Structure formats: structure tokens, C-alpha cells
Amino acid sequence: MSSIAAAVPGRTRKNRTWIYFLLPSVAIMLLFFVYPILLTFFYSFTNLALTGESAKELKFIGIDNYTHMFKDPTVRTGIWNTIVFLLGSAVIGQQVLGFLIALLMKRKNKTFRRIIGTVVLAGWVTPEIVCALCLYSFFGDEGTLNAILGFVGAKGIAWLYTMPMFTVILANIWHGTAFSMLVFQAALDDVPSEIEEAAVVDGASRWQILIRITIPYIKDSITTNMMLVTLQTLGVFGLIYAMTGGGPGTATTTLPIFMYNQAFVNYQLGYGTAISLLLLLIGIVLSLFYIRSMKS
Amino acid sequence: MKRMKRKHAVRMVPYAILAAIGLCFVLPLLWVLVASVDPNAMQTLKMPSRLTGGNYASVLSDGGNQRAFAIGLLMSLGQAVLVVLLALLAAYPLSRYQLKYKKPFMLTVLFMTSLPITAVMVPVYQLFLSLKLYDNVFGVVLFYVASSMPYGIWMLKNFLDAVPADLEEAAWVDGASVFAGIRKVVAPLMVPGICTVAIFTFSGSWGNFFVPYILLQSPGNFPASLKLYQFFGQYGMADYGKLAAFSVMYAMPSIVLYVLSQRFMSKGFGLQGGTKG
Numbered sequence: 026m027s028s029i030a031a032a033v034p035g036r037t038r039k040n041r042t043w044i045y046f047l048l049p050s051v052a053i054m055l056l057f058f059v060y061p062i063l064l065t066f067f068y069s070f071t072n073l074a075l076t077g078e079s080a081k082e083l084k085f086i087g088i089d090n091y092t093h094m095f096k097d098p099t100v101r102t103g104i105w106n107t108i109v110f111l112l113g114s115a116v117i118g119q120q121v122l123g124f125l126i127a128l129l130m131k132r133k134n135k136t137f138r139r140i141i142g143t144v145v146l147a148g149w150v151t152p153e154i155v156c157a158l159c160l161y162s163f164f165g166d167e168g169t170l171n172a173i174l175g176f177v178g179a180k181g182i183a184w185l186y187t188m189p190m191f192t193v194i195l196a197n198i199w200h201g202t203a204f205s206m207l208v209f210q211a212a213l214d215d216v217p218s219e220i221e222e223a224a225v226v227d228g229a230s231r232w233q234i235l236i237r238i239t240i241p242y243i244k245d246s247i248t249t250n251m252m253l254v255t256l257q258t259l260g261v262f263g264l265i266y267a268m269t270g271g272g273p274g275t276a277t278t279t280l281p282i283f284m285y286n287q288a289f290v291n292y293q294l295g296y297g298t299a300i301s302l303l304l305l306l307i308g309i310v311l312s313l314f315y316i317r318s319m320k321s
Numbered sequence: 322m323k324r325m326k327r328k329h330a331v332r333m334v335p336y337a338i339l340a341a342i343g344l345c346f347v348l349p350l351l352w353v354l355v356a357s358v359d360p361n362a363m364q365t366l367k368m369p370s371r372l373t374g375g376n377y378a379s380v381l382s383d384g385g386n387q388r389a390f391a392i393g394l395l396m397s398l399g400q401a402v403l404v405v406l407l408a409l410l411a412a413y414p415l416s417r418y419q420l421k422y423k424k425p426f427m428l429t430v431l432f433m434t435s436l437p438i439t440a441v442m443v444p445v446y447q448l449f450l451s452l453k454l455y456d457n458v459f460g461v462v463l464f465y466v467a468s469s470m471p472y473g474i475w476m477l478k479n480f481l482d483a484v485p486a487d488l489e490e491a492a493w494v495d496g497a498s499v500f501a502g503i504r505k506v507v508a509p510l511m512v513p514g515i516c517t518v519a520i521f522t523f524s525g526s527w528g529n530f531f532v533p534y535i536l537l538q539s540p541g542n543f544p545a546s547l548k549l550y551q552f553f554g555q556y557g558m559a560d561y562g563k564l565a566a567f568s569v570m571y572a573m574p575s576i577v578l579y580v581l582s583q584r585f586m587s588k589g590f591g592l593q594g595g596t597k598g
Contacts, residue, residue, distance in 0.1 A: 043414030050470050057445070057467030058433065063443035092412035126342060129335040132493040135426045137336065148346055150579040154529030154549050155568040159349035162356075162561070167364040169348055197345065209516070253435070260437030263530035267550060281439045281531075288443045288536070297443045312435040316428060 030076055069302045073295035090299035099299070102275050103283035107259070109190060110279050115258035116199035116251060122198060123205025123250075128235075142206075149203030157267035160196040161185070173207065185269060189276045193265050201257065205250055212246035213239070231243065252315040259264060259308055280304050341516060358563035363561060376566035385540075388569065392458060393527060393544035401523040407466070407516050408529030413503060415474070416481035427478065433471035442535045449536055456538040460514030462534065469522045481507070502517040520582040524575045545571045 050076050071085045126145060130138045135213035150155065163169050164184040171181030185193045216239055224234045240247070262281040265271065271286065278286070278302060288297025348366060356362035357376055359369035378387055415423060422499065445464060446455070454460030488510070489502045508515075524533075530546045535545060543551065549571055552564060 043418050046414045048472060049328070050407040053463065053467045054433070057448075057464050058441070060563075061441040061444040061448055061528070062436075065441060065449065068444055068447065075493075083578070102560045116476035122342070129339050133335065137339070141339050144343045144346045144350075146579070147350055147576065150532075151350070151572045152546060152575055155353070155528050155555070156349075158549075158553060158564065158568055159352050159353050162352055162364045163349040165364045165381075169352055169364075169366040172365040198347065205406050214523070243584050255384050255434050256437060260451060262439055263534075263546075263550075267530075267553060276404045284439075284443065285535075288446070289444045294447060301440045301443050304437060308435070308440055309484065315435050316432055317430065 040209065044258075056099060060195060064300050065298055065305055068295055069172045069299040071295045073298065086295070090296050093212050093296065094299055094303075099275055099278070099283065101279055103300075104303075106275070106277060107279040110197070110261075110265075110277075111255055111258050113190075114192040115201065115254040118194060118198035118245070119202045119205045119258075120251060121253050122206065124209045127207045127209035128201070128239075130210070131213055146198050146203045147208055148307060149201065151200075151260075151264040153200065154267055156196065156200045157264050160199060161268050162190075163194075164192050186273055189269050193268055195275050196264055197258065204257070205254060208250045208253075209243070209244055212243040216242050226296065248317050252311050252318065256308060256311050256315070259304060259311075282288060332427065353553040353565045353568050356561050357569045359562055361562070362565060373562075376562040377570070380563055380566045380570065387542070389543050389545045389548035390570075393546065396458060396465065396533075396544055397464045397523045397527045399459075400469065401467045403462070404469050404473040404476075404522045405519050407416065408470060408477045408518065409508075409511070411474050412477035412481050413507075415478045417486065427475070429472050430471045431525075434475055439531060440469050442531060442536050446535050454540060459539070459544070460544050461533055461536050464536065465522075465526045465529075468532075469525060470513050473518050473522065475516050477511070480517075484510045518580055520578045524578050528575055544561055557592055 033239050069090055070085055070087060072084045072089075076287065126141070145287055151159070161168075165171070166217065168184075170184070174181055182188070218239055220242070221234055224238055229237070259278070260281060262285065264286075265279060266282055269277045271282040280303065284300040284304065286296050287293050287300060325330055329562045342390040352366040355366060355369060358372045358374070359367075360371065360373040360375060362376075364367070414420065415427065420426075449457075449460055449464075452460070454463070484507055489506050492502045493499075528546065530550060533544055533547050534550070537547065540551065549564075552567060
């Protein structure tokens with residue numbers, strides 16, 4: 026290979042034409058992706074606003090946005106809601122359900138697997154606004170769930186008012202579980218059946234095999250998947266926004282929705298940016314962990 | 322006898338659990354499908370008294386809806402084509418040449434694939450105002466291209482690594498230029514990779530709501546996702562049939578493309594056959 030490479034003009038090290046190959050994509054990423062990230066850091070220290078006195082003159086206000094942020098009780102609510110939403114829908118909900126489906130589907134009837142797999146995947150492939158609509162009506166006062174509850178003699182519940190966070194968590198589990206299911210199906214397929222069979226011969230129970238052998242064997246997949254689903258869930262906006270608008274009150278106002286409200290409803294762009302920096306930092310930390318796990 | 326029965330019952334437990342899970346997943350979807358052909362659809366899933374295509378017909382015949390679908394299609398197609406072209410160009414030297422900063426560059430790209438786009442939208446909005454790209458459909462396409470470029474480069478570089486360099490070198494020895502080598506040898510072998518990237522970027526922007534919601538203002542510029550949201554809010558929850566019909570039509574491309582992508586992905590694994598024989 027090296028002899029041919031030396032003979033061909035395009036492959037020598039001194040050749041710099043590859044710069045032109047990389048230029049367009051790097052330029053567009055720098056302008057529309059890297060630059061906004063840098064702007065996030067910059068704007069979060071300014072009084073940037075859409076309307077009013079401060080809109081005319083951009084001023085550095087140091088860490089005022091941040092001190093404001095830590096005094097603002099709605100920020101605390103937003104952080105808390107985000108943690109509940111992340112833990113409930115991604116870390117626990119999607120992962121546990123995805124793992125359960127992948128585990129139960131192992132070595133089952135092929136047609137049956139295909140039907141269940143397709144149904145779960147359909148929720149994932151469907152655009153989030155359609156998901157929001159489907160689940161809004163499912164959990165609606167006159168919706169399917171309450172109709173079923175009525176059918177078995179139970180009283181209907183105003184899901185979106187009495188337990189809005191729980192409802193949007195279920196919605197996001199419905200929308201996102203397929204991803205974890207796919208990851209865990211692939212991981213479980215890699216577990217050598219000999220190890221499990223040997224454990225059965227040694228008299229281990231199913232539960233012991235799961236805890237002592239299967240889960241330790243796929244722990245890298247679990248870590249990677251955990252970070253990916255958390256990252257995906259961190260940015261969820263449309264699903265919650267279309268279902269509840271962040272309400273009632275601030276019951277489902279996660280950080281993305283809070284950021285949107287501050288920046289575009291209250292026109293406090295600088296403050297909104299400070300909140301998005303918080304999101305970005307969480308994202309950066311998780312991404313760094315993700316890359317480390319990919320490298321090894 | 323009794324024991325065998327019990328064993329049989331135990332074996333059915335996973336099936337029962339899976340069926341229950343499947344039911345929970347299918348009911349909300351079933352509602353949107355059934356409601357879209359029900360002349361008097363309601364919030365709950367119910368048997369339609371008769372089937373109708375009227376919901377679809379009225380959604381389709383509305384000029385505003387047609388426009389929204391066309392804009393959505395234009396944006397997603399434009400994005401997919403640009404991402405594939407630019408990412409392929411970038412992936413080529415990254416895969417074939419020994420570059421000094423290749424490793425940190427690829428790690429940065431991988432890092433960027435996982436950052437939440439939601440977090441940068443406020444500054445992007447500000448940037449769009451200053452570049453006079455706000456409320457501009459092509460501006461949104463440019464942002465889409467930039468935001469999915471890391472994914473495109475990462476994927477295509479890895480797909481390209483799997484295309485053996487010998488094939489291309491053979492073409493060069495026969496007198497082909499680097500470009501001709503890419504066009505005639507690499508590109509055909511890259512079809513599965515190109516399709517995978519195109520489909521995923523297309524579906525990503527087709528289903529995206531937040532980006533156009535921030536960057537577009539006039540209803541005339543709204544893609545299908547925003548139109549559906551508007552529909553949702555404006556007419557309240559009164560017209561479920563039309564809402565459902567719009568949703569089904571809007572979700573269809575994402576679903577069809579996903580099914581197609583599975584076909585390409587499984588073909589992608591058979592790629593190694595290129596240098597055989």
C-alpha cells in the first residue's frame with residue numbers, strides 16, 4: 026500500500042488540497058455552532074434584552090445574571106423539575122423499561138418480538154409534536170386512559186392537572202424507550218450464552234444470573250446509554266411544551282422551557298442565555314464522559 | 322401434571338408482560354390512526370361509525386397546509402443534501418490522509434454530536450438577528466446543516482474507513498484522478514452510508530419543532546411541525562379528526578424513512594465484499 030501511496034500524487038503528506046475539502050464544513054460549523062456556544066458564555070454576562078431600556082445598549086453586568094439566577098426561586102424549581110424529569114423519564118424510565126423489553130424479548134417467538142418491537146419503535150420514530158398530540162389525547166380528561174379506567178369502574182383522573190410531571194415523564198418514556206431497547210438488545214446479544222448456561226448448571230437462579238452475570242457483563246453499554254439518553258432528554262422542549270406549556274403554573278417548567286420563557290416571553294435574552302449556559306455546561310460534562318467511554 | 326401446567330404458566334409470564342407493554346405503546350398511536358378516518362372523532366379511542374377520507378381531503382386541500390409541507394420538505398431535503406455533500410468532502414481526507422490534528426478533530430466532532438442543540442438556541446437567535454437571517458427559511462437550513470454536520474462527518478468517516486483503499490488505488494493506477502476515484506469507486510460503495518446519514522438528518526429536521534419555532538416568525542414560513550403546533554393551539558382540541566389526519570401525514574415520512582434506513586443499515590454490514598475475488 027505504501028508504495029502505491031508514494032506513487033500517487035494525491036497522497037503525499039505535503040499535499041494541502043485536503044484543506045479545501047474540510048473548509049466548507051468546518052466554516053459552517055464554526056459560524057453556526059461553535060460561535061453560538063462562545064456567544065452563550067459572552068452574553069450570559071451581559072444585560073442583553075429584546076425590549077426596554079437595556080435593549081439599546083449592551084452592557085457588561087458581570088455575574089449579575091448568575092446572582093439573580095441563584096436568588097430566583099423559579100430557577101430552583103426549574104432545576105428541580107429538570108432533575109425529576111431526567112431521572113424519571115430517562116435514567117430510570119427509558120432505561121429500565123428498555124432493558125426489561127430487551128431482556129424479555131430474548132429468545133422469544135420471532136413474530137411476537139417483531140410486533141412488540143415495531144410498536145415500541147413507532148413511538149420513537151414519530152415526531153415529537155405528534156407524540157405530544159397522541160399522548161395529550163390519551164391522558165386527556167375525555168381521553169382513552171380515562172375511558173379505560175371508567176370501563177373497569179375506576180374514576181377518571183385529570184392527569185395533566187393533578188399529576189402533570191408524572192404525565193410528561195410517561196410521555197417521554199413512551200417516546201424514547203425504543204432507543205434504550207435497541208442498545209440493550211444489541212448488548213444482550215453479545216453476552217455469551219455459555220456463561221449463563223454454566224451458571225444454570227451451577228444452580229443459580231434467574232435473578233442471580235441477571236444481577237451477577239448479565240448486568241455486569243453489559244455495564245459499559247449501560248453507562249454509555251445512560252449518558253446518551255440523559256443528553257437527549259436534557260434538551261427536550263417540544264414534547265413538554267406542546268402538552269402542558271410548562272404548567273400548570275410551573276409544575277412542568279424544565280430548564281429549556283424556563284430558558285425559552287425568560288428569553289422570548291419576558292424578553293430577557295441575557296438572563297435566558299445564563300440559563301442556557303447552565304444547560305450547556307451539564308451537556309458538556311456529560312458529553313466529555315460519553316467521549317471517554319467511547320475512547321476506551 | 323400440575324407441575325407442568327405451572328411451568329407452562331411461568332413461561333407465559335414474559336409474553337403477558339410484553340403484551341401489556343405493547344398495548345400501552347400502541348393505544349395512543351391507534352387513536353391518531355383511527356381518529357384520522359373518523360368523521361366525528363373524539364379525544365378517546367372509539368370505533369368510528371363509518372370511515373371517511375374527508376379529514377385527509379380537507380387537510381390536503383388547504384393551501385396553508387400544502388405550503389407548510391412543501392417548506393418542511395424543502396428544508397429537510399436541502400439540509401440532507403448539503404450535509405451529505407459537505408460531510409463526504411470532509412470525511413475523505415479524514416479517512417484517507419494522515420493529518421496532524423486528526424484525532425483531536427474527530428474527538429471534537431464526536432463531542433459536538435452529543436451537545437444539546439436546545440442550549441444554544443438563544444444565542445443562535447441573536448446571531449440570526451444580526452446576520453439578517455431571522456425568519457428566513459434558508460437561514461434555518463444553514464443552521465440545520467451546521468448542527469448535523471458533526472454527525473454527518475463522524476458517520477461518513479467511519480463508513481469511508483470501511484471502504485478499502487486498495488480499490489481506489491487501483492483506479493488511480495489506471496489513471497483516474499482523486500475526484501474520479503471518489504465519484505466512480507468510493508461513492509457507489511458509500512451508498513448505504515450516504516443514505517443512512519441523509520435519512521437521519523432528514524428525519525431529524527423534519528421532526529424538529531424548537532429550531533423553527535425560535536428562528537421563524539411569519540406563519541407563511543412555517544414548516545409542517547410548526548403548522549401542526551399552530552393547528553393544535555388555534556382550533557383548540559375541537560377538530561380531532563383533521564388534527565389526527567395532519568399528524569398521520571406529517572409523521573409518515575419519518576416512519577417510512579426509518580423503515581428504509583433499516584434496509585440500508587443491514588446492507589451496510591455486507592460491505593466488506595468489495596475487494597473479494
